[in-house]
Amino acid sequence: MSVETAGMDDATLHAALLQQPAHVLFPPPHELSPGFAEAGWRAAMQASNEHLIPRALTLGFKVAAGDQERPENLLDALLVCLRLHANVLAGDREVAAMVLQPGVAEQLPAPLLGRLLDAVPHQLCTIARPQVEVRLEASSLVVPAALRAVGCTRLTVIDRADGDGVQLLKQGQQAGFTACYYQLRAPAHDDATFLSRLQQVLELAPERIVLPAPCSLPAKPAVADWLQAWRLLRVAGYQALGGDHYQRADLPMPLRNGDGQRHCDLMGVPRRERHDLLGIGPGACSQIGDVICRMEAQPAHWRACLVAGQPGVAAGLILSEHERMTDEVVQSLACDHCLDMGAFEWRNALPLNACFEDGIARIALFMERGWLRHEHGVLRIENEGELLWRMIAACFRPLAAV
Amino acid sequence: MTHSSPPPRGPLGSATPNPAAAGDGDALHFCSTCAFSDACSSQGYDKTALNELHVLVDHVGPYHAGDYIFRAGEPFDSIAAVRAGMVKTFVDDSLGNEQVLGFSLPGEVIGLNAIHGSRYPCNAVALDTVHLCRISFPRISLLASRMPGLQAKLFSLLSAEIGKAALLAANYRTEERMAAFLLDISNRYARRGFSAHRFNLTMTRTEIANYLRMAPETASRVLRRLSDEEVIAVKQREIILLQPERLALMAATDDANE
Numbered sequence: 001m002s003v004e005t006a007g008m009d010d011a012t013l014h015a016a017l018l019q020q021p022a023h024v025l026f027p028p029p030h031e032l033s034p035g036f037a038e039a040g041w042r043a044a045m046q047a048s049n050e051h052l053i054p055r056a057l058t059l060g061f062k063v064a065a066g067d068q069e070r071p072e073n074l075l076d077a078l079l080v081c082l083r084l085h086a087n088v089l090a091g092d093r094e095v096a097a098m099v100l101q102p103g104v105a106e107q108l109p110a111p112l113l114g115r116l117l118d119a120v121p122h123q124l125c126t127i128a129r130p131q132v133e134v135r136l137e138a139s140s141l142v143v144p145a146a147l148r149a150v151g152c153t154r155l156t157v158i159d160r161a162d163g164d165g166v167q168l169l170k171q172g173q174q175a176g177f178t179a180c181y182y183q184l185r186a187p188a189h190d191d192a193t194f195l196s197r198l199q200q201v202l203e204l205a206p207e208r209i210v211l212p213a214p215c216s217l218p219a220k221p222a223v224a225d226w227l228q229a230w231r232l233l234r235v236a237g238y239q240a241l242g243g244d245h246y247q248r249a250d251l252p253m254p255l256r257n258g259d260g261q262r263h264c265d266l267m268g269v270p271r272r273e274r275h276d277l278l279g280i281g282p283g284a285c286s287q288i289g290d291v292i293c294r295m296e297a298q299p300a301h302w303r304a305c306l307v308a309g310q311p312g313v314a315a316g317l318i319l320s321e322h323e324r325m326t327d328e329v330v331q332s333l334a335c336d337h338c339l340d341m342g343a344f345e346w347r348n349a350l351p352l353n354a355c356f357e358d359g360i361a362r363i364a365l366f367m368e369r370g371w372l373r374h375e376h377g378v379l380r381i382e383n384e385g386e387l388l389w390r391m392i393a394a395c396f397r398p399l400a401a402v
Numbered sequence: 403m404t405h406s407s408p409p410p411r412g413p414l415g416s417a418t419p420n421p422a423a424a425g426d427g428d429a430l431h432f433c434s435t436c437a438f439s440d441a442c443s444s445q446g447y448d449k450t451a452l453n454e455l456h457v458l459v460d461h462v463g464p465y466h467a468g469d470y471i472f473r474a475g476e477p478f479d480s481i482a483a484v485r486a487g488m489v490k491t492f493v494d495d496s497l498g499n500e501q502v503l504g505f506s507l508p509g510e511v512i513g514l515n516a517i518h519g520s521r522y523p524c525n526a527v528a529l530d531t532v533h534l535c536r537i538s539f540p541r542i543s544l545l546a547s548r549m550p551g552l553q554a555k556l557f558s559l560l561s562a563e564i565g566k567a568a569l570l571a572a573n574y575r576t577e578e579r580m581a582a583f584l585l586d587i588s589n590r591y592a593r594r595g596f597s598a599h600r601f602n603l604t605m606t607r608t609e610i611a612n613y614l615r616m617a618p619e620t621a622s623r624v625l626r627r628l629s630d631e632e633v634i635a636v637k638q639r640e641i642i643l644l645q646p647e648r649l650a651l652m653a654a655t656d657d658a659n660e
Contacts, residue, residue, distance in 0.1 A: 049618075050606035050607055050608055050618075051607065051638060051639075052603060052607050052610070052621075052622065052625055052636050052638075052639065052641075053607075053622050053625050053626050053629065053636050054607075054622060090618065090619070091619060092619040092622060092623075260637075261637065346600070347637075347640065
């Protein structure tokens with residue numbers, strides 16, 4: 001399979017890759033206000049109960065790196081936080097997905113992890129078969145089969161130069177996970193095996209491969225390898241699914257028409273429709289409707305809040321009306337790589353040009369380069385624009401942090 | 403309708419001259435959402451003529467979500483036509499629980515149920531940013547005595563007010579009530595020139611459920627079922643009627659709120 005190209009030289013693409021903004025989907029963490037109080041979180045939760053058909057829930061479990069707390073105490077704290085969330089949710093709010101962030105499976109032995117997962121349907125409604133995604137660093141010593149045995153359904157292996165991610169992925173595939181993903185990191189210039197690791201991963205053909213995100217770059221990134229990784233994925237038939245996710249060619253692709261339905265959550269996962277994400281654990285982030293909030297990052301502070309009967313909200317942000325519209329545009333471009341301007345205008349009863357006059361002017365450059373096309377009221381990202389979607393989306397969020 | 407200058411203040415809130423929303427009328431033309439324009443225009447009255455007849459009509463607002471427009475028990479002296487936004491009317495029962503009486507859309511009139519008793523029998527609250535046309539009831543009554551078209555319009559509005567209870571009076575199934583409710587909103591939007599098949603519901607599911615006398619979870623379940631059967635599509639607050647004819651078959655009555 002050939003890779004679509006707008007004929008741009010590699011040097012330009014390398015420069016563009018490094019210039020991508022890190023936080024374009026959501027406001028950067030430093031914009032969250034510490035003045036956002038527990039009451040703001042509670043109001044957001046109550047408002048989210050009032051949708052005509054309330055959104056499904058994703059639970060994002062998180063632990064602090066290097067937390068020395070005993071695993072049993074850690075489990076108890078996560079369960080208390082889960083219950084505090086459940087207390088303010090309507091009885092029919094359904095959990096559709098759970099994500100165990102890196103470190104959770106290492107700090108909670110499999111039996112305790114099983115107790116955590118078993119507790120969810122006791123506290124909240126769940127759909128018939130909620131997804132349970134567990135994320136492991138390539139250097140993790142956790143055995144994937146043990147995670148599968150306690151109810152995890154999806155495995156994401158996070159690439160590291162010093163870990164055998166390929167072997168971990170292979171173990172995951174043998175353990176019978178319903179899907180296995182492999183997440184790449186931006187390679188360092190001295191990471192000589194990055195592309196060969198990717199070749200080995202491609203031979204294993206995981207359901208998804210996730211391209212590097214620019215939020216954590218090494219001191220000297222190997223930009224040429226980063227670009228080559230995207231090309232290898234495309235040659236192998238992987239198709240852009242939204243965000244940095246690429247899906248294997250034989251799997252059904254969702255309809256991606258830019259109508260604002262699909263949504264990338266705070267963890268960068270593109271979903272068919274928007275969920276409310278509840279972050280549970282120290283430093284975990286939540287998105288509830290138009291509110292984004294973050295829990296206390298210090299484990300001791302967070303646990304003290306739980307003792308006081310509060311989930312430990314440390315900072316938050318309520319999106320303004322314009323930020324909400326920005327979110328719609330950016331999410332469409334990220335998840336569908338296109339934006340149906342008519343659908344936006346109908347939903348908001350405002351012309352896109354009037355809302356984003358400067359943004360519309362900024363995208364002209366990307367159209368000239370062949371990375372973006374305007375056709376029948378739809379903006380469509382094309383060619384290498386697929387790799388650089390953040391830059392295009394950032395035209396509408398000019399304050400996105402680089 | 404017209405607005406007087408300077409804008410007065412009264413029980414319906416502080417007046418805001420020429421609010422942007424629905425402010426498409428001018429000295430000789432009515433706002434597009436005006437509840438009385440057809441009645442007055444058909445009689446040959448323009449706004450200047452109405453002014454000469456000393457009809458007191460004020461543009462008031464904006465009211466923001468949650469703002470009270472009037473409260474139960476306050477003296478009644480005027481009715482109000484919604485120019486933009488949505489208004490919820492409700493009463494508190496003996497236990498202090500809210501009972502939703504209805505939702506008023508642009509072009510519709512609130513306060514008509516206060517004529518008897520001369521006090522508002524219910525509360526009215528803005529569900530989003532609301533602009534109103536406040537109309538002195540004694541003066542519009544006087545005007546109606548001279549304008550048969552306006553009088554007929556007033557009688558029609560009063561009749562519709564009485565008919566509002568029909569949807570909730572009988573023991574309809576939850577699906578029938580929801581179907582009738584959606585069709586009713588659709589018809590009301592269509593009458594004002596908005597899309598009949600695609601509209602936003604500003605109210606929360608608890609408010610809709612309260613109005614339809616069902617649990618909020620039931621309201622969502624019914625909406626989800628209608629969505630799964632592709633009778634409607636629900637996107638956050640947006641409703642798209644995909645099969646309005648099927649919805650009409652489900653509805654308990656053709657036009658319960660007429």
